[in-house]
Each structure stands twice: as structure tokens, then as C-alpha cells.
Amino acid sequence: MAADGNGFAPEMTTSSRLLSPRAVDALLTIGTLAGLLVLWYWANASRAVSSLLLPAPLAVAEGFITLVTSSFFYGHLFATAFETIVGFALAAVAGILLAVALSQSRFVERIAQPYIVVFQVLPKVALAPVLVIWLGFGFESKIALSAAIAFFPVLVNTMKGIEGVPANAVRLMRSLAASRRQVFTMLTVPVALPYIFAGLRSAATLALIGAVVGEYVTAREGLGKLLVTFSANAQQPLVWATTAVIGALGLLLYGIMILISRRVVWWRA
């Protein structure tokens, strides 16, 4: 993409055909999916793959319909979505606030740096069982895990963003007698926002991972719990359908984040 922007990339320029090369590529993308579906169907029909390992596409579709029309599904979906969103919101607010607070003093920032690096690298999912001890089997422990996992990308990216403010621009604003507050709102925030949103985007995915992992360990409800239950009962079509739902939820959350970030950080596009 970067090369295309320079207008030098060796694109095919001879195509004055029916479809633009872009449309052909899009069709091929869809075609790949269709091909995979056909292959999947054939693999099951010819018994090349056991339906225990991979149920037929139609069985999964049926499982999906069973799932979506069942009375219990929406409670579980809501639980996971709720845990994810609350965990994400907590992580976002705490991450941004802490980064802004730390960036007020270079000294404090440097003192905190080693701890941030260490905690960023630690596998936070290991906290899942501990959080269950602390906060119980309910949604609180999942929110906490979700927030703990999503927190560091926001913190680190916000700090990076604030660090990226050009010193010359700060000097210029100061020489124009800008107050600290003005420097912050008119310079630091706009410079840092693209970084912050990059952090928020990955935090959205991570928050969902936190919620699902929390539900794996122990939960009363949620898609993760549903998935483990189906899998223990060997209800393969439902396992696949639930996996697809979690994937779709992840895509949806990420999509929403992209939409918001395009609106807010419009100058990036």
C-alpha cells in the first residue's frame, strides 16, 4: 500500500476490461471462501474428515440456528459482551489517566518504566484463577481479567504518544505564552490521539480474550462457559457455532473501534 501511494508500483495498467483489477481481487477473495466451503462440504460428504473433528457446514449452520433461537443464548452473549465492554472501559480510562499522570514528570516516568515493562510482559491470563478467588464466580472476576489484559496496551501507547510530542512545538507554544493546559489540549492531545486509538483498538480485542478466558476457568454464564460446556458434551456443531459467535463479537468490537477512531482521529485517514 505504501508503494502504491507513490504511484510507482508496477500496477497492471493495461486493463480496460469489464472489471477493475480491484474488483477482480475482491471476487477472488470471496471465491477463496466459497472454495474453502466447498472443500469443507466435500471433505465431510466423502467422509475424508470425521464429523467429530469437523462437523459438516450444514450441521454447523443448523447448530448456529439452534443456538441463536435458544432461550439461553442471549443471556450468555450479553454476559460476555457486558464483561468485555466494562473491562475495556475501565482499562481505557485507567490506562489513559495513568499515562497522563506519569508523563507530568519525567522522573516519575523513568522510575515507573521498569515496572511497566515487567507487568506488560507478564502473562496476565495467569491471574484468572486468583481473580476468581478474590472476586468470586460472577462477572466481576471476568471484568477484572479483561481490564488487566487490556490495560497495558492503552497505557504504553498513550505514554508513547505523549512522548512523541515534538519538543520544538512545545517550545513554540510556550513562546506564544500558551498555558500548560493549552499546550496539553491543543498540542499533546491531538499528537497522542492516534497512538491512543491504536492502543484502544488492540485493547478491544484483548478485553474480549480476557472475558472468554475468565469464563473458561469458572463462570456462571458467558460464551466461554457455553463453549466449554458444549465441548465437554461433544456437541461439535454447537462448539463451532459458538466459536463463530465469539469471533463475530471480536470483529464487531474491533469494527466499532475502527469507526470511532476514524471519526475522532480523522486526520490519520
Next chain:
Amino acid sequence: MAGVSAVDPTVESSIEGQANARAPGTVPGSNDDKPGLDPLQRRWVEPIVSLGVLITFLLAWTLSSQLRLISPLVLPPPASIATEIMDVVRAPWFLGDLVATTTETIVGYLLAAVVAIFLGVVLSTFRRLRRIVYPYVVVFQVIPSVALAPVLIIWLGPGISSKIGLAFTISFFVVLVNTIEGLERVPANSLRLMTSLAASRRQTFLMLSLPAALPYVFAGLRTSATLALIGALVGEFITSTAGLGRRLVEFSFAMKADSVWALLVLIGALGMVLYGIVALIDRRVVWWRA
């Protein structure tokens, strides 16, 4: 750190394939050192204060445990966690579990690294193919791979292979996307220069594209080192025959808070070691970045 971050596409910044972390005009060199501490002070004062913060924290923790402000069931005092760590390390099961988790992580990680880098090179060589496949890569990167854990256990059994599978899946896409991104970002002018100097494709790849992409590839490799361990642990949470993750769940259901915290520290240390090794290799291979 400030200098590194400019060429350091972490997952956070490269997840979507935009040069998010590098807003135009934020050249690291322009960040002049603020007045304040001179280098000598920096070298000594900061680590000492950092350490002081840690010691104060540990003291406050011990004190609040002794005053019974925190129940030992919730958070045991540091001293008893420390003794428990010694016990856990000496326990007969520990080595087996450690080896299981480490093997799962490393095998999954290495497989992911090799396959992802190879596929990344293939995809960026054949641009058409890349354009067709990339939507799926993006989708799969955003989908929470941990959701695949139960499916992988059905496929590969409750043993070590399903955890390798999960460690692989979780770390694969980060490396793939970073490899493609890195190869994509080779400056067009340099490519033109190489072409005009009659460099072969192979020469262009080895002398230009590969070195240009390596910082990105290694940024991906560093992130996925942490992710691979997460994959192994999550897999062990669900069902497994061995591993530190399984032991952790067991202890926590038995309400053995001391052992849980000891294991947490040890798992954290394992994560740090794995990450440290990759970071060291990174520094050796991509020496020009430091």
C-alpha cells in the same frame, strides 16, 4: 527507550497495518533531553529510587498482612510466598510441569515464527495473492484465538499437542502481519535504486527488503513470545494432563493461596525469561536499531 520506539512497531501499533506508532514529524532525534538530571544522576538515582519503591511496597504489604488488613487467603504476605516458591521449586511435580509448559510455548512459538515469516515473504512477493488473502489475515488477527482452544483440544487431544496448537495460533498472526508490514515499508526509492543498479530479485531481497523488514519482524516476534505462553496457559486451563496452568487452577480451587501466588511468580518469571531471550536475539540481529 524513546529512540527505540520510533522504529519499534509493537502489536499495539501495527495491529491494523497502519504506521500508527509513527505519526509524521515525530523524529526521535528532535526530542531533546529535557533539563533536569545529568547522565550520572540518571544512572544512579533512578534505579535506586525504583528499587526503593519496590522495597516500600513490599514493606507496606508485609505490614498490612501482619495487621490483618489483608486476609492471607486473598493475598499471603511476601515472606510466605517466598518460602512457598522454594517449596514449589523443590516439589517433585514442578520440573515436569515446567518442562511441559515451556515445551508447549517454545514449540508453538517456533512453528508460528517459521511458518509466519515464510508465508509473509511469500505473500509480499506475490502482491496479487497478498491482496486476495489479506482480508482473511486481518479477520483472523482480530478474532480472539483463545476461542479456538476447545476446538483444538477436540482435534489434538488433551495432551501437549493441543497447547502447542493454541500457542501457535495465538502467536502466528502477529508475526505474519508484522512481516508483511515490514516488507511493505521498504522505501520505493531504494527499490528503484536497486533496480537501476541491476540488482537481481534475490539481491534486492537479501540486501534491502530483509534488513528493512527485520525490525518489524522482531517486534512481532517479541510480542508473540509473550502470547505463546498465554496460549499454552489458556490451553492448560481448559483440559490438560500436565503443565503450570493446570497446576495453578488446581491450587486455586483447593484455596492454597500461598502455592497459587508462588506459581504466579514463577510463571511470570518464565514469561520474563522467554521474552528476555527473544529481546536479546533481537538486539543481536537488529543491532542497527539500538
